[in-house]
Amino acid sequence: EETGDDESYEFGKGDFTEHACRYCGVQNPACVVRCNVPSCRKWFCNSRGNTSGSHIVNHLVRAKHKEVCLHKDSPLGETILECYNCGCRNVFLLGFISAKTESVVVLLCREPCLSVNALKDMNWDLSQWCPLIDDRCFLQWLVKVPSEQEQLRARQISAQQINKVEELWKTNPDATLEDLEKPGVDDEPQPIALKYEDAYQYQNVFAPLIKLEADYDKMMKESQSKDNVTIRWDIGLNKKRIAYFVFPKEDNELRLVPGDELRLRYSGDAAHPAWQSVGHVIKLTAQEEVALELRASQGVPVDVNHGFSVDFVWKSTSFDRMQGAMKTFAVDETSVSGYIYHHLLGHEVEVQMVRNTLPRRFGAPGLPELNASQVFAVKSVLQKPVSLIQGPPGTGKTVTSAAIVYHMAKQGQGQVLVCAPSNVAVDQLAEKISATGLKVVRLCAKSREAVSSPVEHLTLHYQVRHLDTSEKSELHKLQQLKDEQGELSSSDEKKYKALKRATEREISQSADVICCTCVGAGDPRLSNFRFRQVLIDESTQATEPECLIPLVLGAKQVVLVGDHCQLGPVIMCKKAARAGLAQSLFERLVLLGVKPIRLQVQYRMHPSLSEFPSNSFYEGTLQNGVTINERQSPGIDFPWPVPNRPMFFYVQMGQEEISASGTSYLNRTEAANVEKIVTTFLRSGVVPGQIGVITPYEGQRAYIVNYMSRNGALRQQLYKEIEVASVDSFQGREKDYIILSCVRSNEHQGIGFLNDPRRLNVALTRARYGIVILGNPKVLSKQPLWNGLLTHYKEHECLVEGPLNNLKQSMVQFQKPKKIYN
Amino acid sequence: DDEIHVRQKVTEIDPQEEADFERELRALMQESLDSRKLELRARPALNMMIPMNVFEGSTKDHHGRGAEGESGDETLDEDAGGSKEVQVKVLVKRGNKQQTKQMYIPRDCSLVQSTKQKEAAELEE
Ligand SMILES: [Zn+2]
Ligand SMILES: [Zn+2]
Ligand SMILES: [Zn+2]
Numbered sequence: 001e002e003t004g005d006d007e008s009y010e011f012g013k014g015d016f017t018e019h020a021c022r023y024c025g026v027q028n029p030a031c032v033v034r035c036n037v038p039s040c041r042k043w044f045c046n047s048r049g050n051t052s053g054s055h056i057v058n059h060l061v062r063a064k065h066k067e068v069c070l071h072k073d074s075p076l077g078e079t080i081l082e083c084y085n086c087g088c089r090n091v092f093l094l095g096f097i098s099a100k101t102e103s104v105v106v107l108l109c110r111e112p113c114l115s116v117n118a119l120k121d122m123n124w125d126l127s128q129w130c131p132l133i134d135d136r137c138f139l140q141w142l143v144k145v146p147s148e149q150e151q152l153r154a155r156q157i158s159a160q161q162i163n164k165v166e167e168l169w170k171t172n173p174d175a176t177l178e179d180l181e182k183p184g185v186d187d188e189p190q191p192i193a194l195k196y197e198d199a200y201q202y203q204n205v206f207a208p209l210i211k212l213e214a215d216y217d218k219m220m221k222e223s224q225s226k227d228n229v230t231i232r233w234d235i236g237l238n239k240k241r242i243a244y245f246v247f248p249k250e251d252n253e254l255r256l257v258p259g260d261e262l263r264l265r266y267s268g269d270a271a272h273p274a275w276q277s278v279g280h281v282i283k284l285t286a287q288e289e290v291a292l293e294l295r296a297s298q299g300v301p302v303d304v305n306h307g308f309s310v311d312f313v314w315k316s317t318s319f320d321r322m323q324g325a326m327k328t329f330a331v332d333e334t335s336v337s338g339y340i341y342h343h344l345l346g347h348e349v350e351v352q353m354v355r356n357t358l359p360r361r362f363g364a365p366g367l368p369e370l371n372a373s374q375v376f377a378v379k380s381v382l383q384k385p386v387s388l389i390q391g392p393p394g395t396g397k398t399v400t401s402a403a404i405v406y407h408m409a410k411q412g413q414g415q416v417l418v419c420a421p422s423n424v425a426v427d428q429l430a431e432k433i434s435a436t437g438l439k440v441v442r443l444c445a446k447s448r449e450a451v452s453s454p455v456e457h458l459t460l461h462y463q464v465r466h467l468d469t470s471e472k473s474e475l476h477k478l479q480q481l482k483d484e485q486g487e488l489s490s491s492d493e494k495k496y497k498a499l500k501r502a503t504e505r506e507i508s509q510s511a512d513v514i515c516c517t518c519v520g521a522g523d524p525r526l527s528n529f530r531f532r533q534v535l536i537d538e539s540t541q542a543t544e545p546e547c548l549i550p551l552v553l554g555a556k557q558v559v560l561v562g563d564h565c566q567l568g569p570v571i572m573c574k575k576a577a578r579a580g581l582a583q584s585l586f587e588r589l590v591l592l593g594v595k596p597i598r599l600q601v602q603y604r605m606h607p608s609l610s611e612f613p614s615n616s617f618y619e620g621t622l623q624n625g626v627t628i629n630e631r632q633s634p635g636i637d638f639p640w641p642v643p644n645r646p647m648f649f650y651v652q653m654g655q656e657e658i659s660a661s662g663t664s665y666l667n668r669t670e671a672a673n674v675e676k677i678v679t680t681f682l683r684s685g686v687v688p689g690q691i692g693v694i695t696p697y698e699g700q701r702a703y704i705v706n707y708m709s710r711n712g713a714l715r716q717q718l719y720k721e722i723e724v725a726s727v728d729s730f731q732g733r734e735k736d737y738i739i740l741s742c743v744r745s746n747e748h749q750g751i752g753f754l755n756d757p758r759r760l761n762v763a764l765t766r767a768r769y770g771i772v773i774l775g776n777p778k779v780l781s782k783q784p785l786w787n788g789l790l791t792h793y794k795e796h797e798c799l800v801e802g803p804l805n806n807l808k809q810s811m812v813q814f815q816k817p818k819k820i821y822n
Numbered sequence: 823d824d825e826i827h828v829r830q831k832v833t834e835i836d837p838q839e840e841a842d843f844e845r846e847l848r849a850l851m852q853e854s855l856d857s858r859k860l861e862l863r864a865r866p867a868l869n870m871m872i873p874m875n876v877f878e879g880s881t882k883d884h885h886g887r888g889a890e891g892e893s894g895d896e897t898l899d900e901d902a903g904g905s906k907e908v909q910v911k912v913l914v915k916r917g918n919k920q921q922t923k924q925m926y927i928p929r930d931c932s933l934v935q936s937t938k939q940k941e942a943a944e945l946e947e
Binding site: 051052053057058060061062064066075076077079082084088090092093096097098102103104105106107109110111112128130136141142159226227228658663 | 840849854857859908910912913914922925927928931932934
């Protein structure tokens, strides 16, 4: 008989049972496990449904979660799966072993516990370790697979839906599959335009893209926590604690840079209480170690070395400043001049000339003489409110920029603001500008004050500390006290801050030129400054909103320097990149019809090396400012196939492989031959500092470093001194000899990173004296540009194979390039 | 006849999806392994003694309902039918307390090879 006791039933709640599989809804307690990551705690079942792995394994892999707990009503009861011996909870490391004589089984981790020999003597059979996850499924006797009936009644979720919902959970952990159908979630953002009605429309387009990129950046960085980190302790010159440790990196994923903030944690043990501290990365050593300067020196467990955890502390500062700049651009009429406002938005504006008396000579003291195209650039720029300078590799962009800044500063229109997206570029420019005799202040982010810089004497924080006049003695006294004690009393701290601010202001105001990164231009210390003249170097590597930060401080005259034929800004969020965030302001202005002034004489490459890049990327306009004689290296006996043509394409047929990280590629044959080439260079008298090995893939980079240090035929130290880097990180740099390892070698998968012509341009234009390219012509020749390069090398008899001491021209057949429809 | 027959939808798994997934899974395993290997020489102390009560009356009657052990043994209610499965005790820790739980695992599982050998040896005796 029905009692009508409705309350004890949960009508319609089937789908919402807490422990139901979040993918398919199966809720049999014997078939589900809970993800044990605190921010997740979702349940998943052990059925495969329509996917290649079971639902729980799918979740763990997609979300990179690694711990699980069994249901209380499952045969084992509520149990967090962990190593019986050490407590490790990483399910990807766990497996069962059984006792030799009894039918007793126990979970044990593969590393290190399974390799502890003493266990063998303890009645455990280590030979039959049975992994917890097998065939992409949890052991079916531990977590049951739902019956066929149960599976048929469950939601039929596809792999694509799984990917989407996992993606959604990264920003909204409570999202459901139904949310996938809601409008907005899957929509592509509004793409960028060529022209904008007004700055509000501009903001409406870019603000969501910056938000997307910021969310992605945050999600990615905060998910990069590492456990079981081993620390090496040290003390810095400023008496602060420094922790050294290894933090692995992967392609397209987190790359730590100096100034990044990390949190170091220790969960405590019998002798040490739990501890944590934040710190700033001050450098990355050649041995791939991160040096973290801790903010607080007290209570640091320096006698412990193992078992630390590291989290990334994400900062929204740079994104906030971009959003702020767009807002200022829209609401503040004085943010930029009317001409620049309309020009940037793509409105038709009558050409305007800047009325300034031009200098008699366009060079500047302390700089090399300018060539004709450089003089032309300086002269044109000084007369125009908006100009673009395109500086192909080695054409003296920095010198030209410094000369422009020198003349601008001499025009008496107030201080000049000089920016670039990267700190390295800002430092280089600051140095060159300072050489002209101008007073330069290099403003660094507070988080980078401890990072060593080649222009330290120009930095604001250095100048504040070393302004040694008697009136400032109060500040000095307080500074010393603070250094010694680590902190000041609150009244002293107040006094110290006020004095410091006043001194910073005074020094900054007396400068002719302020140099900082684009994001740095949004520093509150510059909030009351106005800059009519702004020069941005490397502007093709910045996003539009990033470029806007230095502009909205009152710009009337703007110079953007860059090269849109080299690599652009790195956008991590694919959606934002697809919508056009990767296009720089420089490029849009080019599309709007602003003709960049091109610097035409290159001083870097041997003329043989500049020929192909000039023809393929710069319509053949690149002239050589160096002669063959100036790029000959007497006494260096290297087996170039054609004398006087220090280049060859070394045909490689080795297979590509996926690297251990799973996100990158490597090629062992190429790596082995890189070592042979390096050794041949070293034997011929080239020193390590002259050689650079570049490759598009992090996996190959790491593999080459490792391979050379183990298998190098000469002294190990020599190989350690050779820089092995990614192509991207080498933009803006040069070496005498470059070895390029292309890596990709497969039948069907394509050539990935190598597809981007701008990356090829960067790779080919780093060498001064000679270049060796290792790659598989069969695979590369499918792409038209590579086909052109291979043909170029072949025509010059520089496409070779065989041992280095007996190189022979290769007869390898190229494939027909696929046409690009554009 | 209560049994319903639903025509099984043939589920085709996209080979690309499968390959991607396999790659990511392997990467995660490798990364996990590498992260542990980096932890040089921090070998854990051994803590793997099998509690004595586990041995008492364990293997003699595989399918019998074992008595409640001192450390909190629990038994399965259902009988593991036939001889396709072998009963084992899973040793777990709850805090510092050791506990065993009975489970049935397939006879062909590599884990029970040694147990099977031992049974065979017993039979021969
Ligand atoms: Zn999870
Ligand atoms: Zn499921
Ligand atoms: Zn373990």
